[in-house]
Amino acid sequence: MSKITIPLGPQHPALKEPENFMLVLEGEQISGATVNLGYNHRGMEKAAEERTYIQNLYLIERVCGICSHSHTTCYITNVEEIAKAETPKRALAIRALFGELERVHSHLLWLGVAAYEMGFETLFMYTWRDREQVLDCLEMLSGNRVHYSINTIGGVRRDISAEQKAEVLKRIAYLEERTKYYVKIGTEESTILARTQNVGKLPYDVAIQRGAVGPTARASGVARDVRKDEPYLIYNELDFKVITHDTCDVFGRLVVRVLELVESYKMIKQILNGLPEGPIAVKVPMRLPAGEAVNHYEAPRGEDIHYLKANGTDKPDRVKVRAPTMANLQSVAYMMEGGWLADAPLVIAAIDPCMSCTDRAAVWDPKKGKTTVYGWEELRKMGIEHYKRRGVDFSRL
């Protein structure tokens, strides 16, 4: 049978965001897939160099609307590290609280979108209705539903009162009850099992080889979680489990995310009940001394890495963001190969893609007049060569 190449996106009913997949089909089966990026490329990293650190906070927040707190926390940790600021304990706890509330809202959102791709619209409506509870919590605590802007350099902007704490705990109790139902549905409902089991397989070694992160990696049995591996904020004081699953398919990713919801509720309760006393922010000078910092953060979708270079002024020299979807896209191409066309939207949705975070990797070459998107092999080769010049050999890794 002859091969046909069809485009999926940038505007496609199954995709919520602009991205493009070129699928090579043999009949109904996918024999190859290429990911094309750059539809969402806005040039934020360059814009960040022209704005002050505090202005950048609001720009970085808008890297992505779903994991906005992840990006600002990661960025602000870099800023505070260079400024050598002593962030108060209470501020760190509030940041962790927002991080977990954000994870709850993001995972519920994902569960809804995945259900929608399966054709299970009732579950989609259920999860999005329950997600409103978290958004109400976020709105009550920060004043906004989506971009909370709770972080400021040196701490957080708003404190949490006793009434707010009680209100959040009440809503979390409701969500816990609802999540029990989702765990039951996700693991027993025959429609879900039929659509997700053995779909989009990503074996353990491929997940490691392709650098998968977050729930995608954890569903392939890779126990990789920044919160446990290198605790930031106050995660070393919290009691939680890293959820892994060994089915390596979409079903595993669903189970991991739903069980992570339960862990997040546990953490939210721990943080709220043990909120340390003290100030919520310290003063940090406008100008930062010259220096570099790299930090990572476990965003709802996986490991988010931020790099910051300061040059002694009030504006950064370089800001670099590596969003989790960027790491997971390499795996999507693998997952789709050999699968059915009808499963493609679900497989794409299963990594919880967030293209607004991702689209910064296209390289424009003015001499050749074309755009090159670097693949994993090329980036790996470039990385190895770069470190060789600095005297470190990574080629055997």
Add this chain to the structure above:
Amino acid sequence: MKIKDKLITWALLKSPWILHFNSGACNGCDIEIVDALTPKYDIERFGMVLKATPRHADILVVSGPVTRQQAKRLRTIYEQMPEPKFVMAVGACACSGGVFNGCYGVIPGVDKTLPVSVYVPGCPVRPEAIIDGVVKLIQSVEGKK
């Protein structure tokens, strides 16, 4: 007004079908647009349905500053929609570029690429604001009758 046009306007006002297009947004507005469609706000009760293809849509809901890559695609999608058609710019970015104003990859504001009927400001917009925008649009179409 011809009887045919009257009929089309009547049908449009009864159930305006919308197409959502992300032209480089941060997702903030997009999740709020989906929020407006789900149980808490539920604009579907006014006959609004999210459609998957531009050929079925009456209102194009655009979120995000228009990135250079997306401008051409946005134009194509708009041209595929049947008349009468309306464009709703949702969010500060879609209205004027917002926080992305000055980024090299962005043509700030949807109105630089398409004629816009309603601007809904906010970063991100609240679902109530989206509903209000749709109501304003319907009222203005009714006024033209």
